[in-house]
Amino acid sequence: MQDDLTKRALDYHMKDGVPGKVTVVPSKPCQTADDLGLAYTPGVAKPVLAIAENPEDAYKYTSKGNLVAVISNGTAILGLGDRGALASKPVMEGKGVLFKRFADIDVFDIELDTKDPDKIIDIVKTLSPTFGGVNLEDIKGPECFRIEQELIKSCNIPIFHDDQHGTAIIATAGLMNSCEIVGKKLEDIKIVVNGAGAAGISCAKMFVAAGVKRENLLMCDSKGVIYKGRTAGMTPEKEEFATDLPARTLAEALVDADVLMGLSVADCVTPEMLLSMAKDPVVFAMSNPNPEIAYELAMETRDDLIMATGRSDYPNQINNVLGFPFIFRGALDVRSVIISEGMKMAAAKALAALAKEPVPASVEKAYGGQKFSFGRNYIVPKPFDPRVIEWEAVAVAKAACEEGLAGKPITDWEGYRKSLVKRMEKYWN
Numbered sequence: 001m002q003d004d005l006t007k008r009a010l011d012y013h014m015k016d017g018v019p020g021k022v023t024v025v026p027s028k029p030c031q032t033a034d035d036l037g038l039a040y041t042p043g044v045a046k047p048v049l050a051i052a053e054n055p056e057d058a059y060k061y062t063s064k065g066n067l068v069a070v071i072s073n074g075t076a077i078l079g080l081g082d083r084g085a086l087a088s089k090p091v092m093e094g095k096g097v098l099f100k101r102f103a104d105i106d107v108f109d110i111e112l113d114t115k116d117p118d119k120i121i122d123i124v125k126t127l128s129p130t131f132g133g134v135n136l137e138d139i140k141g142p143e144c145f146r147i148e149q150e151l152i153k154s155c156n157i158p159i160f161h162d163d164q165h166g167t168a169i170i171a172t173a174g175l176m177n178s179c180e181i182v183g184k185k186l187e188d189i190k191i192v193v194n195g196a197g198a199a200g201i202s203c204a205k206m207f208v209a210a211g212v213k214r215e216n217l218l219m220c221d222s223k224g225v226i227y228k229g230r231t232a233g234m235t236p237e238k239e240e241f242a243t244d245l246p247a248r249t250l251a252e253a254l255v256d257a258d259v260l261m262g263l264s265v266a267d268c269v270t271p272e273m274l275l276s277m278a279k280d281p282v283v284f285a286m287s288n289p290n291p292e293i294a295y296e297l298a299m300e301t302r303d304d305l306i307m308a309t310g311r312s313d314y315p316n317q318i319n320n321v322l323g324f325p326f327i328f329r330g331a332l333d334v335r336s337v338i339i340s341e342g343m344k345m346a347a348a349k350a351l352a353a354l355a356k357e358p359v360p361a362s363v364e365k366a367y368g369g370q371k372f373s374f375g376r377n378y379i380v381p382k383p384f385d386p387r388v389i390e391w392e393a394v395a396v397a398k399a400a401c402e403e404g405l406a407g408k409p410i411t412d413w414e415g416y417r418k419s420l421v422k423r424m425e426k427y428w429n
């Protein structure tokens, strides 16, 4: 099975004699000498002068407004760890494909061969005029936190570290719905977040913002539970979640826990750990490509759990693919210079609400005729649901407008929704 995946995945990436997954396509004709004189010299001087006079014109005469930089240094590629900048390129090209396929956003992927946060900040800041937004990807914690914060301060376009916030948004949507399904309240649950890097820290923050009590949240890293007074491997971000409770290992933390959020590495959770959890446990084993506990093993271990992974090939995919394309679509369309906490929560709530709607036949067809309805095996919408853009991008754009963050506010929301449907027709038909 694994060998088959290796072969099929490598073949896919070199299919048709074209290495990789993306290419650049011109959006204007360039067939004649006249076209050449408009696209290039002398005509190109006219938009140059217009933009020099009025920088806003870059949104009129260049691709800036619909172009996102996907930037990595390869220090946390999925759950594969630090494999270097070059090896991160297939993932970054993949993110580009998903931006385009799900939200019609163009991407340049940029792999930076450096681990120096100051250098990354300087490079991204320097190249930011090219882009309408920056999606930081697979840059490990804790450096990722300062890199993102510094860039948010110094750039006038949205900067979004997908592994932090994309993951947190989808996990929060899934958590809200899972709790509803098993009849538990966010403020009552005991939750364990395994992994205290980019994804773990940001998810924990968003769970607390959604109503989870901080004192009911235990966080673990490679050294076990993060507790008050611990000195080894601590960071200010981890300190915020340090517990007073006596648990010191993941196994101890999980006793009677209602929820396990895995944002760490493959196969670090055992059946015994799952068996020690409370009734109707919620287990999101989100490590990619292989989860903290295999889907089949978890389902064999207990029959009362809600199980999710980051993968496409099992029920309940909790993966930031349900976030970044649609969140950037909304943010770019209203020209927001940041992606605020309110915009993120609006995205999570939109996804949670959409999962409760009847699922169109086109989605079931994309998943081999499977039937989906809100419940234990369908807690968030599918990425191939054409309604996700209508719900999520609109919610994000609306939140930006309500918070006064929109440089180009929208007032006709039904018109905007329809324009998104029209824009995406070419991908769905």
Ligand SMILES: NC(=O)C1=CN([C@@H]2O[C@H](COP(=O)(O)OP(=O)(O)OC[C@H]3O[C@@H](n4cnc5c(N)ncnc54)[C@H](OP(=O)(O)O)[C@@H]3O)[C@@H](O)[C@H]2O)C=CC1
Binding pocket: 075, 076, 077, 078, 079, 080, 138, 139, 140, 141, 142, 162, 163, 164, 167, 194, 195, 196, 197, 198, 199, 200, 220, 221, 222, 223, 233, 262, 263, 264, 265, 266, 268, 286, 287, 288, 289, 309, 310, 318, 319, 320, 321
């Ligand atoms: N499904 C999804 O959408 C997403 C999933 N992820 C997954 O989350 C994981 C972490 O990614 P990211 O946060 O970006 O990476 P980081 O490198 O920033 O963080 C990794 C964290 O995992 C911890 N860790 C390593 N081994 C263990 C272990 N055995 N038990 C507990 N914790 C451990 C590290 O501990 P320490 O601090 O001690 O080094 C660190 O805190 C990856 O597997 C990734 O695929 C990430 C983003 C999105």
Ligand SMILES: CC(=O)C(=O)O
Binding pocket: 076, 077, 078, 079, 138, 162, 163, 287, 288, 310, 319, 320, 321
């Ligand atoms: C999905 C993703 O971004 C990750 O695993 O890093």
Ligand SMILES: [Mg+2]
Binding pocket: 078, 137, 138, 162, 163
């Ligand atoms: Mg990632």
